[in-house]
Amino acid sequence: MSTLIAIIIGALVAAGVYCLLRRSLMKLVIGIALLGQAVNLLVFSANGLKSANPPLIEASAKTLAEGTADPLPQALVLTAIVIGFGLISFSLALMGVTYQKTGHDDIDALTNTDT
């Protein structure tokens, strides 16, 4: 699976970059979202994907048993997902207001700071 994950991440990045390079505001935000997904997966798989067992301590044990998934990347990705959500919602609001104020959804028309 590790090779497959790498390919998925690469595909997300490629699609994200392609969307960022489009001139439509909407595609821009989609691009940001896709890049975010890619980075989350990257962090998640950075230490290798070793196990399907969630990192939970058994009721009978006091420490985490061997052979469970790495808890640290999971915690990091959890934080990242939520922050990514904040970023996307703000971008969406900004996009809506930008279009409302300027009448453009073409990024190349937004080179003027005075509107």
Place this chain on the structure above:
Amino acid sequence: MGVFITILGLLVFAFFAPWIHRIAKSYTGWLFALIPASGFAYFISLLPAINAGGVVQYSIEWFPALDTSLSFYIDGLSLLMGLLITGIGSFILIFAQGYLHKHMLQGRFFSYLLVFMAAMLGVVTSDNLILLFVFWELTSISSYMLIGYYHGNEDARRKALQALLVTGLGGVALLAGVIMLGLASESWTVSALLNGSFSAAEHAWYPYILVLVLLGAFTKSAQFPFHFWLPNAMAGPAPVSAYLHSATMVKAGVFLLARLNPALGDTMSWTMALCGFGMVTMLWGAINGLLQTDLKSILAYTTLSVLGMLTMLLGIGTDYAMKSALIFLLGHALYKATLFMTAGSVDHESGTRDVKILGGLRAVMPITAFAAGLAALSKSGFPPFFGFLGKEYVYKAGSYLDQFAPIILIAAVLTNIILMSLALKAGVHPYWGKLNKENYPKSPHEAPLSMYLGPVVLAVTGLLIGMFPGQLVTPLLSPAASAVAGHPVDIGISLWHGFNLPLLLSILTLAGGLTLFALRRRIWYEWSQRIKPPFTFDDLYMACFNGFVAVAKWQTRLLQSGYLRRYLLITFTASLVLISYKLSLFGGIPDNFDLWSANFIEWATAIIIISSLIVIVKTQSRMTALLAMGVTGFGVAIVFILYGAPDVAITQILVETLTLVLFMLVIYRLPAFRKLSGVKTRIFDGIFSVSVGLIITLLVLKAQNLDIAPTISGQFGEWSYLEAKGRNVVNVILVDFRALDTLGEIVVVGIAALGIFALVLKGKGENS
């Protein structure tokens, strides 16, 4: 201690100067003069101790971790410079009171001048090399303010900037040189460089240190080819020229050379560089000075010439040369400050500095004429003035040399002849001859007490110490010369040495100078018109300056185009190149391709994600794009589930759903997708983004193989229940071990919510 208090006092008063000026009004200059005057008294009180061969050291901790402390070191050389800075400084402050009387920003001017004074004192007394550099830069910055004091004048601004840029360039070089010197000597103090324990000449870095330090000193002291800023700096008011460009700032470079002579000097490259550049500057300044008709310009070029001579003398490096350099330095400071001040008085009281108009002012400005005359006689080297001694010793230094003696002597005699005629032009010509009042822009009259006090005192001092050199100068200059030479040097100065080559040369100089002075009108009216240089160094500077500005404009236009697409392309290209470079360092393309161990569910997930990505990229329907994005998000959630992260998967599903809803809310406010970019662009973007994706894929594969740092996850698994009483390790990490991260995350989401709220309000408010 006294130095530190003086510097601190100057800075404190500088800060409050504009307010003090509002209260003290026309007494401000007199009041401020008391600060450097008390510094002067302090330096005088050190004289016996230092004359006995001692040094004064004082240190306060500043940045102990960086080996940088506020430490001061006063030996003979520092003492001489300190006396000049504080002594002349007092009179300059008083002079500025009269010269800028009722000028709107006079308070501010005092502020700059006091800062400069503090910086200069710091340069000559710093023991720590970094501290020395800090004060060195402070002199550049404060002199920028002073030269550009008439900031309403565009030309003055340009010239002030020029001085700042040229000396600033040298400052950067000096910083590098000082750091290398500090590293090489493993000690960051001047005193350690002087005590002979470190010999820079044998260090492998010597050539670099030498070039960098010389760049710093040469730009500051306006040595050829950096000489052009000094005549231009005459755009500042007269007190600035009198103080910075005769007695102090330009001497800082010479001081630095003298200071570091024991550490860096006495090598062939040192001697050649100092003698060569010094001699060119000396001749260049003298010859150009001949053609000037502006009183201040004449003085500026003679200063240039003298700076060249001082550098040359330091380069010669014999005891005699050191002696004569110091005698010359002292004499020059006294008479040049006087002449600059009297030139300022003439300009102030008669309205012009053009020597073609000036003449006969003796009748209306007798006291100024007296001071200027004394200074000019000293400068031109008439016995028994101190200037005579200066010249005499230069010849002595030259005639004691084995090599190069003829070249140096001929250059020195030639320069001195010209300098003498220029001295007479600046100090005698304006005051003698016939007074044609109708030629002057305003009716000339005597300057006030504040403006002639300094010139008179300094000029008389020049006469007195020339008459009694043994009593007045030897105790001061002997320790200074010893400090420069690095071993005890006895200065036995006397006026009369019997008939010998130096005396003969002095007589030749006097005769030549008088002849040249007699020819002055012919030079001004005929030669000045005829000689047109093909280019000036000022033009060269401007060409470089404009070149820099043009390059800056061009590259800003290139990088900061205003088009998001271009920023993205630059960013991603840079990332691509850097990542590829790093990959190549770790052995290039990874070899752990293993597609076939994946099971059916994993393959299915990958195919779902990638095909929905293709849909997002290709579709022209906003709805389809959004749904495909949702599919991608849920696909990622499946990956989380497959690899033991149910919490992450749940969050991902929730967030993905919410995101989709938000997108839906906004999507119908925007127009439908259009094909905005052409086919070629799309093909290019496609190739570009696929290559970015490819590199990232390789990066991820490579990262899976590497184990650079030990993981801390095991610790979390151990502590989770025992320390934090939680069985879900991920949750414990979030709310306990890394709770601050979570707090940060909440803050970010909160700020995003506030931002969205504000945006929505703004949108609504302007619609209604």
